[in-house]
Amino acid sequence: MEFRKQQRQLLTGLLVIVLLWTALAAVSWAAQKADRSLPEGFVYVDEVIPDIVQELRYYGSNNFTGRPVAGYNANRAILTVAAAQALQRVQQELKTKGLGLKIFDGYRPVRAVNDFLQWGKDPRDQKMKEQYYPDLEKSELFKRGYIASRSAHSRGSTVDLTIIRLETGEELDMGSPFDFFGPISRHNSPLITEEQAKNRRLLRDLMVKHGFVPYEEEWWHYRLKNEPFPNTYFDFVIE
The missing domain is CATH 1.20.5 (Single alpha-helices involved in coiled-coils or other helix-helix interfaces)
Structure with a gap:
């Protein structure tokens, strides 16, 4: 017992x-x-577009700094709900052509922009010059507006992206890589072929159709016209 x-x-x-x-x-x-909860009005892009391909360049080392950037703790894009929903409509149209979207950057924390500025102050760090800005001095990147001291990305409705073939995941040839700083990256650059220009127009036409505004200097950069936070710059971490 x-x-x-x-x-x-x-x-x-x-x-x-x-x-x-x-x-x-x-x-x-x-x-x-x-x-991990997001501020009201924001969403993880893959919750709205589950089949979107994500390659956040500032999460890794394949970017103009050559290293991960402050505030990027995950390869998971964030946008405002309005921007993500508009992007979903672009994706739906592309899928009818056997194509889809690949996103390089969406919401960008203010601390990441500040990290860019600190990187710009070190003239000795030139390890990615050949790949991203071969014809420019590092100090010119800021003067020419390729890198801004305040970024629309931090408002949550700006996105950097390209088009891929769904069957292979191959990116369409846009004439220059993402974040290449030079005149060849302009939308109307005369330095690209007609096929490359056609691919750029396809992306531009669909993005504009669904409410985005292009940035003329960079074929990959689009901002939602009616962005919900036009005067607010956010700094929460991507994780």
Whole structure:
């Protein structure tokens, strides 16, 4: 009898421990989920467009700084709900042609823009010059407006993107790579072929049709015309 009593006490103690552990785990999960919650009016793009391809360049090292940029802790694009919904309509049209969107950047934290500015102050760091700005001095990138001290991306309704073939994932030839700083990246550049210009027009026409405004210096850059936060620059981390 005494032995069975001890067994019951032991089992009861183990059950209490399991219940406590489960409760603590649930609280921890809820806290982590809360930490990842976005400000009202924002959404993860893949929640609206599940089949969009994401390659956030500032999350990795394949960008003009040659390293991950502050504020990018995940390869997961964020936009305002309005911008993501407009982009969804672009994706739907492209899919009828066997094409789709690939996103390089969306919402950009203010701390990332500040990181760009700090990078620009170091003239010794030129490791990505040949790939991204071979014909310009680093100091000219800011003077010519290729890199801004305040970015529309931080308002959440600006996106950098291209078109891919759904079957292969291959990017359409746009004549210059994303974030290449030079005249060849202008929408109306005479330095590209007719096929490259056609691909740019396809992207531009669809983006404009669904409410985006192009930036003439960069074929990949579009801002939602009726953006919901035209005067607010956000700084929450991408994670």
